Amino acid sequence: MSELTIQEVVPRWVSDLASPPAHKSKSGAIPDPPGFPSQSSGSKKRDTSKETKIxxxxxxxPEEMDTLKLKKAWEVALAPIKSLPMTAIMMYMTGNSLQIFSIMMVFxxxxxxxxxxxxxxxAFERFETDTNKAKMLQVKLAYVAMQLVALAVGIWKVNSMGLLPTTRSDxxxxxxxxxxxESAVVAV
Structure with a gap:
């Protein structure tokens, strides 16, 4: 009698936690993506037609690693130019007067x-190896060119604010x- 009352008192979710539901088999029409087996306990996955090992x-x-490092280095090299449109728009929107916001943008x-x-x-030392030094030089030159373009946008803003001495009156x-x-003398 006491066992019956204990089972009635225990909520269903508590008993479900003690015994999880059985694994539902998935449809054989959709295979698992590579690297994600349907059963984590075994090293084999079952397919409806055949068994394959993961x-x-x-x-x-090393050649693949050099290629990957070179791709990442190019991403780093081109990063300054990706933020350039937003910087140029912000500089245009701040106007040409000397205000704290425009001065901070120029800084x-x-x-x-x-x-x-x-x-x-x-910035590039983590990507550089002995085999890709020549290619990394090209990447570094592109990075320097991108930084100089970004610097040119700052110079454009300073010039538009009238802070560069570009006229003769400066x-x-x-x-x-x-x-x-000749000199003129006033007659009295």
Missing amino acids: QPRKQAT MAFKNPIAGLLATNQ WLAWEAGREPM
């Missing part, structure tokens, strides 16, 4: 490319005064 992942050859436009140029070797302090060829 192949362990093979180690990449960031100069700081990021200069820091990137100074850290060129550190250099009047170094202009020599004109010597008059």
Whole structure:
């Protein structure tokens, strides 16, 4: 009698936790993706027509690793140019007047490319191997070119704000005064 009352008191979800439901077999029409077997306990998976072994992942050859490292290095090299449209739009939207926001944008436009140029070797040292040094030089040159383009956007903004001395009137302090060829005397 006491066992019967204990079973009635225990909720169903507690008994379901103690004994999980059986694994549902999946449809044979859709195979598992590579590397994801349907049963995690065994090393074989069952197919309706045949049994196949799951192949362990093979180690990449040094040539494949160099190719992958070169692709990643190109992604790093082209990253500065991907953020350039947004930077240019933000600089255009801030206007040409001297305000704190436009000054901060100009500061960031100069700081990021200069820091990137100074850290060129550190950005690519994890991708560089003895066999891909020549190809990495091309990647580094592309990275430097992208940083210079980003720096040019900052220079464009400074020029549009009127902070670059590009006109003759900006250099009047170094202009020599004109010597008059004639002089006039006032008659009294």
